[in-house]
Amino acid sequence: MPRKSITTKQKIEYLSILDSSGEVDEALDPKLDADRSLYLYRLILLARRLDERCIALQRQGRIGTYGPCRGQEAAHCAASFVMEAEDWVVHAYREPGSFYHRGWPLETVLMFWGGYEEGCRPPEGVNDTPIAVPIASQALHAMGIAWGMKLRGDHRAVLCYCGDGGTSEGDFHEAMNFAGAYHLPVIFLVQNNHWAISFPRERQTASETIAQKAIAYGFDGLQLDGNDPLSVYVGTKEAVDKAKASGGPSLIEAVTYRMTVHTTADDPTKYRSAEEVEPWEKLDPIIRYQKYLKKRSILDQKLIDEIEADVIAEVAGAVERYEALGTPDPLDAFPNNYAQLPAELVEQREEFKAALEREGWTSGEGRG
């Protein structure tokens, strides 16, 4: 009967380990060994160089519309880096480094942006879902995979990517609610890059942080510096360990910034100023990780140059393999729609084949 106040959990934490000048909080530093540190450095650099190459390829008409991850490399590379092979990674579309780390051939990433269905086929044995274009729809799948893990009694976890804009979709909230209600081993990682095309984070939600949305669903939210590979690694690792120990879901808000266009079809000068972007240049994840690794004597200029050359060569190799693919057969649109093609579709396929021959198509793209 009395009107009284109820105290609910209100606090969320913010995690920052390595700042932009390369200073590190010793107590929080995960102190990854040299091999793992260099692997992560190379992975982040590869995401950057691949991204740059994709933009160039788009400009030359060699792939289609591309959504760059520039500035956000640490936020996805260091998170997927935590996941074991038996864990699952559920992707959005701004995580090229994650695909590479998880074992997708780099040319597969190019194939997606190049308009080939094959770019969505996860390699055998890789527990990932492909690029998901419909915003936040994948959050429900991550929840469902985690549900399966729980029903089967497997101590595994699911990492799910989403954007700040995605947190406005119903699917995001339904996924969070089920995950909380069933206490599922899933980590929702929101890359808050401050923009959803032209719509800024401040207008997307009245919540002060995205991380705090977890509280309403009964689990922990953590905001962290998404441009700091160490924070992303530590925050994700804690959440994954907790999930595997039956501790339930987590929401991680990786605060980062979309340094360039939303996609190559976008013109950001219509909605944001160069002055807004500029300070983020100094917060670049690669620069600070280099500084840190140099201080730890894991990296020196010689090694930096070697890794750079190695990464450039690997990306170039993938581009070469992508371009050697040849022109795709339009008839490929048929076989994968059903385990067995229904009779009607067998007939339609024949009709299509006859039309292609009559019309002189030798590929999907142009006339031969």
Added chain:
Amino acid sequence: MASMNMVTALNMALDDALRTDEAVVVLGQDVGQDEGVFRVTADLLKRYGEKRVIDTPLAEAAIVGGAVGLALYGLKPVAEMQFSGFSYQAFHQIEQHVARFRNRTQSRFSMPMVIRMPYGGGIRALEHHSESREAYFAHTPGLQMVIPSTPRNARALLLESIRHPDPVIFFEPKATYRAFKEEVPEEPETMPLGKAQVVREGSNITLIAYGAMMRPTLEAADDLSESAGVSVEVIDLLTVSPLDTETITNSVAKTGRAVVVHEGPRTCGIGAEVVARIVEKSLLYLEAPVRRVTGFDVQFPYFARERAFLPGADRISQAAREVLAF
């Protein structure tokens, strides 16, 4: 008269509506500051301010469900789905409420709203950006489903749709957006919904199409008359639901032969309905079976394979030749 592309013409209709009816509001993702990802809403925020032209958070169900509330409160929402492939996030609101409010409340409330969205392939876009699923909406009682094909009819039909007392799903053929220009009058102009247009008169065969497929269909008609001396009648459906049965069946009664063209999958597509009406009303006039030239019943391919997949003039005139030779 000024010559313009479909994007400009649609923008003009939105401007006409906002200027002449203070109840009209335009809402959607990136429609304000960014002026729409295809720039259909160019300058509207500047002209009418943020109470009339509203950038929303990223949630289609909230855009459409919210538009239901706005309409109940006396506004006339013109909602944009950024691509038709993302309208499914709002499908429950469209099916359960937009389409039903009038009937449920026994006409106490109506749903004067337009839900605009670009549809169709041919622009080298990513997955979910190229489909043609007009049949979903045409199948839903209570909705009208409009698909323009040229700048001038786009402007007239959009303005009419906004002024209409009942909800309209307005599909914009994105491949046509900037494909060509047409003279459009300065003065606001409308066209009735539910009326097809005979865009070319002829006596040997009727080609029926709509939206982005009008161009290859007209190309096929040119080819048939130039290379084979065929007198081709061409019908642009413009409204695919409710369908203008009379225009279709009158034409077929005259020509005795027909080909229906659409981009979307064949099964249960608009073509199936057109053929059913022909069979019901003009069967005995038919000289040959009616043919459908459509997308196949498979997922629309990613863009490396899309051009060959899309029905083109060749495929349409080949079907017409077969019907003529029957």
